[in-house]
Structure formats: structure tokens, C-alpha cells
Amino acid sequence: MSTVQISAADVNKLRQQTGAGMMDCKKALTETNGDFEAAIDYLRKKGAKVAASRQDRESNEGVVIARTNEDGSKGVIIALGCETDFVAKNADFVAFANAVANAAAQHLPATVEELNNLEVDTETSRVKIGEAILDMTGKIGEKIGITSYEVLVGEKVVAYIHGNFRLGVLVALNANPAGADEAGKDVAMQIAAMNPIAVDKDGVDSSTIERELEIAKEQIRAEGKPEEMVEKIAQGKLNKFYKDSTLLNQEFVKDPSKNIAQFLNGIEKGLTVTAFKRVVIGA
Numbered sequence: 001m002s003t004v005q006i007s008a009a010d011v012n013k014l015r016q017q018t019g020a021g022m023m024d025c026k027k028a029l030t031e032t033n034g035d036f037e038a039a040i041d042y043l044r045k046k047g048a049k050v051a052a053s054r055q056d057r058e059s060n061e062g063v064v065i066a067r068t069n070e071d072g073s074k075g076v077i078i079a080l081g082c083e084t085d086f087v088a089k090n091a092d093f094v095a096f097a098n099a100v101a102n103a104a105a106q107h108l109p110a111t112v113e114e115l116n117n118l119e120v121d122t123e124t125s126r127v128k129i130g131e132a133i134l135d136m137t138g139k140i141g142e143k144i145g146i147t148s149y150e151v152l153v154g155e156k157v158v159a160y161i162h163g164n165f166r167l168g169v170l171v172a173l174n175a176n177p178a179g180a181d182e183a184g185k186d187v188a189m190q191i192a193a194m195n196p197i198a199v200d201k202d203g204v205d206s207s208t209i210e211r212e213l214e215i216a217k218e219q220i221r222a223e224g225k226p227e228e229m230v231e232k233i234a235q236g237k238l239n240k241f242y243k244d245s246t247l248l249n250q251e252f253v254k255d256p257s258k259n260i261a262q263f264l265n266g267i268e269k270g271l272t273v274t275a276f277k278r279v280v281i282g283a
Contacts, residue, residue, distance in 0.1 A: 004034040014039055041211065045218040060282045061088040062147065065101035066159035066168035069108075072181075075157035075170040076104040077279045078115070079148035087142055088281075094165060096120075096136065100129055100146070112149045150277040158184025162192040170277040177268040186254060187247070187264070191278050196247040199273050200261075204246065212241050247273060 006029045014025040014036060020043050028046075032038035062081035068074065080097040087093055099120045109115040116130030127135075129146075137144045154172025158181060161168050169188040173180055190196075198204045216237035220230050243249045248261040255263065264271040 004030075006030055006034060010034065018043060041215060044215050045222070047219065047222070060147070061085050062281050063088055063094055063097045063165035064148075064161065064168035064279050064281060065097050065165065066161050066170055066279075067098075067101040067105040068157050068159045068170075069105050072156055072158070072176070073153065074105070074108060075152045075159050075172075075277075076101060076108070077148065077150045077159075077168040077170055077277055078104055078146055079168075079279050079281060080144070081147035081281070082140075082144050083142040087140055087144075088165075093136075096132065097165070103129065104149070104151075108151055110151075112146050115146060115149055148279045150279060152275055152277050154274050156180045156184065158188055160185055160188035160192065162189070167192055167278070167280040169279075171273060172275045173264075174272050174274050175268060175270070177271060179267050180271075183264060183267045183271070186252075187260060187273060188276075190250065190253050190260060191247065191276055193253055194247075194250055195278065196250060196276075197245050198247070199275065200246050200248045201242040204242070209238065212238055247276065 006026060010029055011022060011026045014020070014029060015022055017036070018025065018040060020028070024043060024046075025039070028039035028042040029036075032042055060081055061084055062079055064077060064079045066075065066077045068076075078097065078101050080093070080100060082088055082093065100115070103118045103120055104115055107118055109118060116128065116133070118129050119126050120129055120132060122132055122135075133144050133146075150170065152170040152172050154174070156173040156176035158171045158173070159168070160171075169191045171184050171188045171191065173184055197208070213234050216234040217230050219237075220233050221227075225233060243251075243259075248259065248264075250260055252258050252260055252263045258266070261272065264273070
């Protein structure tokens with residue numbers, strides 16, 4: 001029996017994360033001694049309708065800028081965070097975020113610290129990004145900083161910004177044929193909307209696979225299926241997970257008759273995605 005005290009705040013936090021009912025969340029936390037990850041698995045095993053991710057709704061404020069270099073072989077995403085939506089929508093704040101992204105795309109620093117040491121032009125002088133952020137923090141009165149920074153390199157990298165600077169995507173393709181820019185944008189929009197966890201099933205880590213199999217088996221046993229059928233049915237559910245959660249296997253949103261791999265192969269035989277990055281405010 002659990003000896004951990006489950007507070008109303010804990011229950012509400014799990015409810016916000018999963019979308020499950022209040023009593024279901026309380027029982028899940030009680031049964032798992034307050035372990036949130038285990039409680040989410042408990043809810044799924046019991047068949048509760050758990051949202052895949054609701055973290056974006058609890059985001060802090062800011063803007064995301066995705067940018068590529070001149071030849072489209074490298075790309076960056078930066079998230080410049082602030083505390084209020086009012087500041088995030090300010091034209092000067094967005095312009096500064098663009099200046100930071102431009103500097104990053106030009107110099108490709110390896111870390112946020114290195115990025116903060118690059119220089120940008122302000123209204124009065126040329127200063128380091130970190131100093132400009134400190135100055136902006138003092139003037140605006142909000143905590144401001146670079147909360148995410150990603151770099152991607154490939155034969156062809158395409159950048160996409162979605163939702164009024166709320167989300168940015170980079171997609172790396174293995175070739176740069178005619179139509180690569182448009183195809184890359186379509187794939188980036190797919191990533192923005194569907195949030196895949198990997199390029200294909202080979203990119204899914206073993207712990208995630210084991211977790212999905214365990215949940216599937218518990219669901220199957222709860223349905224009363226014979227034990228000798230559990231493994232086979234669980235593998236089928238795992239294949240469905242790959243189809244839903246890995247980019248190349250997902251149905252193409254613009255044309256559900258094909259998946260992303262087939263869509264790209266139709267642009268040029270062998271064209272595929274080698275990597276992607278997705279940054280969302282508050283994630």
C-alpha cells in the first residue's frame with residue numbers, strides 16, 4: 001500500500017499532462033507511489049485516453065526562429081524566451097530574435113554560451129548577444145534568454161516557422177533535387193503538426209520500444225486474449241506505434257494515400273530525411 005501523500009496539486013498536474021479524469025489520476029498516482037511517468041503508464045495500461053503531449057499548452061512565452069545558411073546546407077533554430085505574451089509579440093523582440101538567428105546561421109556556434117558571445121547590431125552599437133539580452137532584460141523588466149538552440153547539417157536543410165513564431169522545424173535531406181525546398185517545407189509542416197519521435201523505427205531508443213511493448217501486452221491481457229497470442233498482437237501494436245510516431249512511416253497529412261517515405265521517393269528516387277529538429281515554446 002502506498003505511503004506517499006498525493007496532493008490535489010499532484011493530481012491536477014497529472015490531469016493537465018494527460019487529459020485523464022481527476023479520480024483516475026488520483027488512483028494512478030496512489031498506485032505508483034507518486035511516480036508521474038509510472039502513473040502515465042498505469043493510465044494507458046488501464047485504457048484511459050491519455051493525450052500524447054499537452055506540454056505545449058503550459059509553455060512559457062517567447063519566439064522561435066529557424067534559419068538556414070546561404071547554400072542551404074546548414075540550419076539553426078533558436079528560442080528566445082520571455083515571461084509574457086505581450087513581450088513575445090513585440091516587433092523589437094521578434095527583430096532581435098531574428099538577428100540572433102542570423103548570427104547563429106552565419107557562424108554556427110556549438111553552444112548557447114558561444115552564441116551569446118557573438119555580436120549583433122543594436123540601435124546604438126554592435127554588442128555581444130549576451131550583453132544585449134542583459135540590457136533588454138533591464139529595460140523590459142522580464143527574464144529574457146536563449147532557451148533552446150539547435151544546429152542541423154545536411155545535403156539540403158529546410159527551415160520552417162509555424163504558429164506566429166511559436167514553433168520551428170529544421171529538416172535535413174540526403175540530396176538537393178529540383179523541388180527540394182517545397183518538399184522539405186511539406187515535411188517540416190508534417191513534423192510541426194505530428195511531432196514524430198524519430199526519423200524511422202531504427203531511431204527509436206530501446207527503452208521506448210520496451211515501454212510500448214509492455215503497455216501493449218497489458219492492454220491485450222486486460223482484453224482477455226490467450227497468452228500465446230499476446231506477443232504477436234503486441235508486435236502488431238508496436239508496428240502501429242512506428243506508423244504513428246516515426247516520420248518516414250507516418251501518413252502524409254497532405255495526401256494520406258502515401259507515407260512520408262513514399263512522398264519523398266516520388267520527388268526523386270532515394271530522397272529521404274536524414275535528421276530533423278523541432279523546437280516549441282515551453283517544451
